Amino acid sequence: MASIQRDIEVDAALPAVWDALRDVGRIHERLVPGFVTDCRMEGRVRVVTFGNGSVVREPILDVDPSRHRVAWAAVGGSFEHYNASVQAFEVGDGRTRLRWIADLLPDEAAPKVAGMIEEGLRVMKRTLEG
Numbered sequence: 340m341a342s343i344q345r346d347i348e349v350d351a352a353l354p355a356v357w358d359a360l361r362d363v364g365r366i367h368e369r370l371v372p373g374f375v376t377d378c379r380m381e382g383r384v385r386v387v388t389f390g391n392g393s394v395v396r397e398p399i400l401d402v403d404p405s406r407h408r409v410a411w412a413a414v415g416g417s418f419e420h421y422n423a424s425v426q427a428f429e430v431g432d433g434r435t436r437l438r439w440i441a442d443l444l445p446d447e448a449a450p451k452v453a454g455m456i457e458e459g460l461r462v463m464k465r466t467l468e469g
Contacts, residue, residue: 340420341449343441347460351467353429356437357407359467360427363399374462385411389455419444437463 349356359369364380366387377388385397393416400410406426413421423441430436439456443449 341443341446341452343443343449343453343456344438345453345456345460346436346438347464348430348434348436349464349467350433351435352433353407353427353435356427356435356467357404360407360409360425360437361402361404363402363409363411370466371459371462372466374459417445417448435467 362369363385364378366385367375367378374390375387376390379386383399385399387395387397389395395413396415397411397413400412400422401424402409407428408424408426410422410424412423421441421443423439425437425439428436428438437460439460441452441456443452
């Protein structure tokens with residue numbers, strides 16, 4: 340199983356970052372606009388439309404305010420398995436580190452997913468710092 344971990348620091352305080360991160364049904368507005376063009380909730384399942392037009396159903400597994408962590412899965416499509424999380428850590432001086440971890444199958448999808456994660460983090464940084 341492929342495992343991807345990427346970190347990025349943002350010039351934004353943890354409370355503001357967590358407020359946007361935990362708003363799982365509005366990531367297209369508050370966290371990754373453009374990277375995600377639409378998002379709607381169907382119960383605990385987030386239906387995400389990416390900028391490239393692909394649509395993914397993502398059951399929300401956990402929104403943990405004590406660890407500032409959101410975890411989700413992806414069902415259907417080309418994945419045999421996909422589980423991911425983004426967690427926010429205070430680093431001081433009004434800065435926050437974001438850590439995105441994804442575990443997935445098939446392994447061959449890892450380079451494409453890693454690229455999407457890196458782009459998503461760049462958009463998060465720009466949005467949260469803006």
